[in-house]
Amino acid sequence: MTITQTLPAAPSAPTAAPAGRARWERPSLIALLVLTGALYLWNLSASGWANDFYAAAAQAGTQSWKALFFGSLDAGNVITVDKPPASLWLMGLSGRLFGFSSFSMLLPQALCGIGSVWLLHSAVRRWSGPVAALLAGAALALTPVAVLMFKFNNPDALLVFLMVFGAYFTVRATETASWRWLALAGVAVGFAFLAKTLQAFLVLPAFGLVYLMAAPTGLGKRVLHLLSAVVALVVSAGWFVVVVDLWPASSRPYIGGSTDNTELDLALGYNGLGRVFGGQGNGGGMGGGNTGFGGETGLGRMVNTSFGAEVSWLLPAALIALVAGLWFTRRAPRTDRTRAGLLLWGGWTVVTAVVFSFMQGTVHPYYAVALAPGIAGLVGIGAVELWRGRDNLAARIVLGALVAVTAGWGFVLLNRVPEWLPWLRWTVASLGVGAATAITMGVHRFARAAVAVALAALLAGFGAMSAYAVATAATGHSGSIPASGPVSSQTGGGFGGGAGGQANAELVRALRETTGTWAAASNGSMGAGSLQLASGRPVIAIGGFNGGDPAPTLAEFQRHVADGQVRYYVPGGRGGGGGSISSWVEATFTQVSIGGETVYDLSLPLG
Template identity: 55%
Template sequence: MTAATHADHVQERPDTPGAPAQSAGGREPLVRRVRRGRPEDPRWARPAFLAMLLVIALAYLWNLSASGYANSFYSAAVQAGSQSWKAFFFGSLDSANAITVDKPPATLWPMALSVRIFGLSSWAILAPQVLMGVATAGVLYAAVRRRFSAAAGLITMAVFALTPVAALMFRFNNPDALLALLMTATVYCVLRAFEGGRTKWLVWAGVAVGLAFLSKTLQAFLILPPLAVLYAVFAPVSVRKRFGQLGLAALATVVSAGWWVAIVELWPASSRPYIGGSQNNSFLELTFGYNGLGRINGEETGSVGGGGGGGQGGGWGETGIGRMFNSEIGGQISWLLPAALILLVAGVWLTRRAKRTDTARAAFLAWGGSLLMTAFVFSFMAGIFHQYYTVALAPSIAALVGMGASVLWEERGRWWAGAVLGVTVAATAVWSYVLLGRTPDYVPWLRWAVLAGGLAAAVGLLLAARLGRALALGAVGLGLAASLAGPTAYTISTLNTGHQGSIVTAGPSAGGMGGPGGGMGGGRPPGQGTQQDAGQGMPQG
């Protein structure tokens, strides 16, 4: 089948029950029909999915208490929220409600409820974060599986869970874990809405964004422009209805986030805690100042130093297009970032002649747009920027790798599909070799094994059209192993290491590092010392 006929191969799912649609050539379509229960799934799909969830949960729970109270700034607020419902609501640092943390409190609520139920301990604080990681993996599988194969969903889960910064932040009590879960849920809901122009799913997407705002304010909105444009242009309903649905989704966002903001702003300042991080005791000023434009232009009031605008080094690292790959960020998130970008281009190219409403193309554009927008802002923001922020990229990278690998495997009969797979694996192996070379004393033989295995797998994938299925599968397996070996090693190191303080990193060089504001060690009761730090307006996340 030629590239010109690929649009026929990528078909819309029928809305009525029946067998999956077939392409003109009689092959199973790239995008399978959605049916409850998935009777067309292989028998191993559901057990494999459940087993993967269990493995992720056990891995992330491993050695969890080594981090103690992790970031004791937020642990103090969790402790306060477990003792006072008023502190719970406002996100206060102490049960006397003198001052709040410098973020909205949604990310604190699950942890505070856990401490109320199980008592104050490292596990009670951090286990909810682990559950958020497991939930994110499950949502990713559901999103990818609805349009591609079960294998694509499982690859997505594996790539996500083995991203070092994900293994770090879904075992830590900063706001980023809940934010990443809710942003993933937002993309899932938009894609569900896209399937048939369903208003309720777009409204649910708006609710997810609103709750994400209550986790980490304006960062939640980074993915909205590409998702809104995607729905406005490609959704399978009339233009008028598309914009009406987007308006309802925006209203849902305002309501789900605005109720808390309205209460805080209308509450008499004399009887509520001071809004930590703000200059005039206003949450709105905090949102658009210190936590908003200040993060972009580097002029946060109270910051201990700006970033490196214009590509110059600064207190928060060098900015520019290569920031996600540099020595500070690369080992956290970028292992499969080149692969995700290559597979994004391949997926969009494969679906270029499909219908305007094609759901496979929508999936590539949704995850790809979310990745590019967030990575662009991270790369050029001159204000406070920590390495662990990049966990927001992990779901999109994982989805693009899972979907792209699945699409190209189904097209392996065409030489260029094997060639793209081969180039992707080779590029990943070479980049892993470079990243592993930045920690030369950590498993020194691994970088050479990854490079040799990746290049060998790339050659096999180049010849996939001529090889038998067994040999082609062997090349795929070797390619996956080589691609995931580096991040797996860094993830294992992360799981075996306790992380404490306000600035933490994944990988063999990771460890508790007191950042601006002084992160306290995990063995210290969270209520001690943190309020003084917060009162000085120091950044925590």
Template identity: 50%
Template sequence: MHVPTRLTALRPTLRRVPPLAVLLTATAALYLWGLGSSGWANAYYSAAAQSGAESWRAFFFGSFDAAGSITVDKPPLGVWPMALSVRMLGLSSWSILLPQALMGVATVAIVHHGVRRATGSSPAALLAGATFALTPVAVLMFRFNNPDCLLVLLLAGAAVATLRALDSPRAVWWVTLAGSLVGLAFLTKMLQAFLVLPALALVYALFAVAPWRRRVLHLLVAVGATVVAGSWWVVVVELWPASSRPFIGGSQHNSALELVLGYNGVGRLTGAQTGAVSGPKGWGHNTPLRLFDPGSGGQASWLLPAALVLALAALWLSRGTVTRARPALVLWLTWTGVTWAVFSLMNGIFHDYYTVALAPAVASLIGIGAHVVWEHRAHAHATWAFGAAVLVTGLLALVVLWPQRGWIPWLPWLVGALVGAAVWRVLVAHRRAIPVGVGFAATALLAAYVGPAAYSVETASTPHTGAVPHAGPGGGSGPSYAEDPVGDLLTVSSSPPDLTRLLVRHADDFTWVAAVTGANSAAGFQLATDRPVMPVGGFNGTDPNPTLAHFRRLVADERIHWFVAGGGRYVPEDGGETQPVTRTGSNDAVRIERWVSRHFTPQVVDGVVVYDLTFVTTPLTPSQVPDR
């Protein structure tokens, strides 16, 4: 007689588990695995979250320090989830990084929903969700604390809301939601949020079932929602008395509107960003192939060529039909094209992790395009489309993996073999005039995903810190910087024990326990002491806050205890000597450090030069101590 075992009894239950639940659980495991190993990750935003958890005023403005000297150089929306998490759970790496990991799981669910609705296919939706979850830069960013996490979540939601509006009797509500989400995305990372607007507007104008006049009206409502949701914080800040709020970081005139139009606006495209800095090599080459070089290509571009091939083939094969897949393909293709063009050709600050904005589009195109082409696989054009998609994916994978062959030497050869096997099956199918089968599909999936999956596992298993994280092998600590407790332009300071004890001594008697040039240099000291530290000059050390006159007044009022020397430097990627950077904007930070060195006695604590600002060694003239 058969005796049921626990495993036998469990099988019917497992069969009832929705595939989406399995996908989301696996994604959560990948994004939460060893999450605390990255420490403060981007300490710049961790310090702002710490401050927001301590002060509602700092929370609202997105202030770097709880004392409210200066804001981060973005709107505060990306900091708010972290600050709330810290308020509830206490200050830790986990409490800061947990919201981003949950955002990643939510974005996978949104991508899955959008593809499922467009195709009616659960396998296609699962393929899209898995593609997004395994995109290396998505694994990187949703385990990190840059504002790109919330940006991608909001924009993916806006795209799916727009697609829902096309044939919904409540279209106006859906477009209002889409516009509001884009506006909130603007309050997360400003101008980058608007890269999706051409895609959303074009698809609604072309495919909505409403009459043309109503479509125009709906689009105007969506624009209004975007303006309201995206501008309210800017308006409040502009109307708020400047004397009772923090200086707006990233601006030169204490203006949120200037931040919108300049440093985080058109300046990103033209390179004319007052207040920005760059190393001797600037921000890399801006060409149409920027996203396909070995460094950038390993972030989000693994399946980008295949997504374009499959999407265009799907549009051709489904011509003359009315389906939900076609508007979805047009939306995600336009999203991909505009984002690709801007990222490739922009002259301003560009980092490889920005490409996480491509991940929802690429994943959706893969899911929808593969489904439509598979449905037409009896057509010769579908066979060739699958072959071309596999071939270009393999070529790009080899471009990315070959320079990294010392990491996993056999991986490029495995990818090459799988691609060769898949292409051979395509040729056989074409010669016999039969559609490609399940064997081809399995081989093609292995060929396409073994590379990004390996990169994703490597990314999840490696701690990432600093301002410029990078997915894949060797990207854990970003560039190799010289070791210095004060940090530099892009790496956080590390406060040694003796120095930390010195800084917190009599801390309650001062507004700021210390000041140091540059926000990354200030961040480590602030997180270590749990006391406000003033980042002189903001993130880059180029903001006019405080001015030299204002700093002298604060020193005279004994509101700053210590000054830490050596912050805000630039160290090249090869770890060599400090090099000068190209700086635009205020030079007050340089003047402040020179003034301090002339009038106060240096001390060396744990290898760090500090000045006690309450003990003047060179008498100050009346002109050096402004009237209060």
């Protein structure tokens, strides 16, 4: 049963996964992946170290296996990043294999993007056919925030790849009521947890609903299969938490971002419920407030000036496709594949969008990359099913509205950057109006006109977003809060991501000549990360990400200095845990100037 089958005189389509491939399918998939690879790999090193915070940890992982396993900020293993280390495992191993560089660090990110497009295509094709799969894959590949994140070193690239993997496994499981495929979906989401903790679980309601509703077996078995998948998820997500928290704290780094030096607290607190409700180091916590990064909470957040250009280009079209599709399939059998696909990608989109919209803790616009696969899947399925039913007025009206609204919203988003390609928004709007009118009036009945109308509709829907995506790929982005678009984003603001500044050459040379465990120490990760990346020598980031973690303690730092393991202290950065250390250093050691920059030589006591 498909959407079109619920409309009078609509052509029918198969209900199961397509059995074979048309001759054009494989070349078209190869072309999609090649073009995606070109977009993501092109000029890959333009962003340099991207986010210094994660770059420094990836570098540390190439120098120390312990640092790689725990996700330490430095090879001396003082403190970890404030996320689980799964994405750092990929970047660190790539650096060990190819030599550490911007390209080797970002290569796994780009490959995660290409893999995500391929998996989304494969999942959509099984239930909705090759054309829907191509549209969905292209929509994901060309979403600006996806281009940004698959060329950046934040953990979101691996997170999205593993969540799409989980969706593919869910599709396979639902087709045959297979608990094994469903368990693999749990494993995929479990490892996604090791990339970005609880955010990975936002897709679980959609996965569970689809299987519970559409798997071709009895209710009891469906419930048991879901329970087995939960067990697989807990084991896959929990093994690292158990290992870290059972490891003697004295022989591992401090867990950055936690309040009690445990991975469990990090996952449930700062990186978990703290993000949703505020507090736990996230700020916020007041309904209707403004987080300072993503704008005010509420349903309008995903289309505001922070999030809108990142991911919302096709969001109106996706919601139209979801509502119309569920209505048209309301009388379909329980196991109907078209409706199952709409529930899968629609549930993914709605749950994620609602949580992001009402989060009162820290939320950054680039988080929206997690929405991109859901939106893309809905657009691919909805557009193809409505086009199949174009002989019916109801389908034509909905499809025309979808095209017109998408073009109109593209105009609005482009109008927010009026100085950039000003002609594009008018072109997109004109194509949208023309294509929507032609579709609604039934011009498709003329064969040649149908091709022209379909092409105009694609250009109206994808043109603005595609141009913005290419501009994003051609532009370098760095810092802790990157944003897509034609303007280079270099945001650090003291939040742990370097802003692309150049380290003092003479100071870097001095750090390279040190022989202790750490060349230097500095408050917070911003200054420490840039010094470590430039010199290749470990630098202690006192207090971790924002300088607020109790690592190292004053006693620990004094012991390192007494053992001759730290040579310099570089003032600045963010305070917090560095306050007592800074006071002790200033009162105890000699101030020197290296390349015009004031530092403290910890081998030269005062007097």
